[in-house]
Amino acid sequence: MNKGLVNKIIPFSSVDGPGNRMAVFLQGCNFNCLYCHNPETIKRCDHCFDRCIKSCPNLSSPKALFMDVDEIVKEVKRVKSFISGITVSGGECMLQAEFLKELFVEIKNMELSIFVDTNGSVPFWENSELTALMDKAMVDMKAFLPEEHIGLTGMDNKNVLKNIEYLASIDKLYELRTVIVPDILDNYFNVDAISKLIAALNPDIRYKLIKYRPFGVRKELMISQIPSDNMMKELVQISRDNGCINIVVT
């Protein structure tokens, strides 16, 4: 049986997909976003098999814990009556796709819904069993042009765009998310291009515009400020004018 490297489990969350959900955050990410709010979830190593240690030279989170599917299912069973499903997040959860596949089989047997919160870099079309088992995905679209995406995350967005189109084509795309970072990103261009893409794919797909907040971030990598309410209103209006009908600001 595969083991997953888990950063934390939140038994009840109302911000990780529809309804009340258990959120399982996996350790390890292939992006290194300048504004990452959970930088302790990025690094991972497989040296200390049971638990990462505080003195880890790889700077992985000391909280991360290897868990097998049965252990997570046990946690789900404790709260099953109070949740509508689980959301797997990270880090980048799709880097542990084999583990997720095994977990999803068990969660489906419990008749709970399964949402995947992803940076979109791992091809869903190459993980057909996992994709069939999950209900829907929430995908980050951090920047529209590859150059800006590379500058922000360290990786291009070719797979992100392909995943978005693929998931929309099989009706498994619940939400796209863009973090708005004043003075650093080309926010107006990004929202204009991304909202046009959503409207062309399916205007019902939710577009979540997230205000950058300078909490928990690595200030040595990037300094910005919380976008103004007026800026967020303008971005919502652009999305609406482009045909999006389900826009959320957080």
Ligand code: SF4
């Ligand atoms: S994809 Fe998410 S977890 Fe990974 S570095 Fe970016 S913000 Fe952090």
